[in-house]
Amino acid sequence: MAEETPTMLTYVEQTPAQLKLNVERSEELTAELVDLYAQKPCHSIWIVACGSSSNGSQCARYFMMKYLKREVKIVSPATFIYGEHDLHEDDFVFVISQSGCSTNSIEALDELRKLGVTAIGLTGNVDSDFKDHADLVVDYGVGEETVSYVTKGVATLAQFLMLFAIEAGARTGIVSPEQRAELLNEMADAPRRHEIVQQETWDLYKRHQADFTSMTVVNHCGFLQGYGIACEGALKFGETIQIPSFAYEGEEWIHGPNLQLTPNYTVVCVDHLTEGADRIVDIYLAARTVTDHAFIVTNSERVDDDHAIRLPFEIKEPLMMPLYVLPFYQIIAHQATTDLHRWEKHPLFEERFRKAISTKTDTIDQIMPN
Numbered sequence: 024m025a026e027e028t029p030t031m032l033t034y035v036e037q038t039p040a041q042l043k044l045n046v047e048r049s050e051e052l053t054a055e056l057v058d059l060y061a062q063k064p065c066h067s068i069w070i071v072a073c074g075s076s077s078n079g080s081q082c083a084r085y086f087m088m089k090y091l092k093r094e095v096k097i098v099s100p101a102t103f104i105y106g107e108h109d110l111h112e113d114d115f116v117f118v119i120s121q122s123g124c125s126t127n128s129i130e131a132l133d134e135l136r137k138l139g140v141t142a143i144g145l146t147g148n149v150d151s152d153f154k155d156h157a158d159l160v161v162d163y164g165v166g167e168e169t170v171s172y173v174t175k176g177v178a179t180l181a182q183f184l185m186l187f188a189i190e191a192g193a194r195t196g197i198v199s200p201e202q203r204a205e206l207l208n209e210m211a212d213a214p215r216r217h218e219i220v221q222q223e224t225w226d227l228y229k230r231h232q233a234d235f236t237s238m239t240v241v242n243h244c245g246f247l248q249g250y251g252i253a254c255e256g257a258l259k260f261g262e263t264i265q266i267p268s269f270a271y272e273g274e275e276w277i278h279g280p281n282l283q284l285t286p287n288y289t290v291v292c293v294d295h296l297t298e299g300a301d302r303i304v305d306i307y308l309a310a311r312t313v314t315d316h317a318f319i320v321t322n323s324e325r326v327d328d329d330h331a332i333r334l335p336f337e338i339k340e341p342l343m344m345p346l347y348v349l350p351f352y353q354i355i356a357h358q359a360t361t362d363l364h365r366w367e368k369h370p371l372f373e374e375r376f377r378k379a380i381s382t383k384t385d386t387i388d389q390i391m392p393n
């Protein structure tokens with residue numbers, strides 16, 4: 024029997040097993056990057072990445088800052104190449120591309136070489152074009168993912184960056200052995216939590232299928248790691264459902280973009296579960312006064328269950344939550360696109376835009392044929 028073509032959902036469902044495998048081989052998985060990091064005291068960390076690779080980094084950013092006690096800067100490859108590359112001599116820089124085929128990320132590796140800096144490329148495909156442009160190619164451990172609307176790759180990237188922070192922190196004496204053990208122990212529960220969120224999302228989707236298949240404009244809000252998750256949600260909804268979909272830091276949303284709110288808008292909030300959590304709930308409740316199409320990931324009792332995704336487990340380190348909250352967005356993006364028969368793009372986009380400008384090398388057709 025012919026094998027079924029994998030979909031986004033195939034890889035959402037594979038994510039818990041990959042998260043489990045990777046946390047169990049934390050030290051080995053991150054060793055190459057940790058060795059380089061520990062060679063000399065680091066000033067700041069720069070991550071150069073676009074799209075989901077940038078969002079996965081945004082999801083891990085505050086965890087990395089907390090456990091490495093360093094600034095972590097995320098810059099898009101073009102911005103880096105065109106001018107924002109004034110590196111301090113002790114800065115630690117790497118470029119991320121899951122496919123290893125994004126032309127802007129490949130050029131950022133070339134830019135690093137021009138600047139005389141070791142060009143480190145973090146990727147899910149070590150045999151991609153990255154290998155011809157990097158001094159060191161590091162595999163972040165996604166396993167296989169052949170669908171270009173990446174899902175497993177985003178969660179495992181965020182996990183890799185968090186594991187890197189734990190192991191580099193432990194190696195440089197910032198993270199104690201007890202802290203390391205506690206963090207890895209909680210991360211070992213992320214696969215189970217991921218499965219719970221998958222189920223919660225299917226329940227929410229079934230209750231609100233009419234809402235999720237009638238969205239016209241979506242505004243996504245969150246703070247800190249909640250903002251990272253919202254950024255990835257905005258990208259996925261935009262890429263797949265093909266509707267205007269934007270992410271805002273919560274307070275930024277209510278300082279302007281909220282002025283366009285109508286009962287037709289969809290608003291999605293992600294509670295980051297620490298200081299400021301009340302504020303995101305306030306923002307969600309304010310949005311609900313105008314539109315019924317408002318949803319939130321939260322454990323707050325101020326919010327009714329009907330519009331909420333709950334996280335019914337003991338969370339000690341909320342900065343880790345992207346590892347198991349991302350499927351909320353991924354499942355809705357997949358299912359709404361499927362229900363709406365919206366996988367095809369506009370014919371002029373296919374015929375003209377794709378020919379007018381490219382963002383990936385030709386190798387992408389072998390790496391992500393689906």
Ligand SMILES: O=P(O)(O)OC[C@H]1O[C@](O)(CO)[C@@H](O)[C@@H]1O
Pocket residue numbers: 073074075076119120121122123124125128171172173262382
């Ligand atoms: O991580 P990569 O492979 O560089 O891709 C970055 C982004 O490019 C896209 O494939 C669009 O070209 C996005 O789906 C993806 O998030």
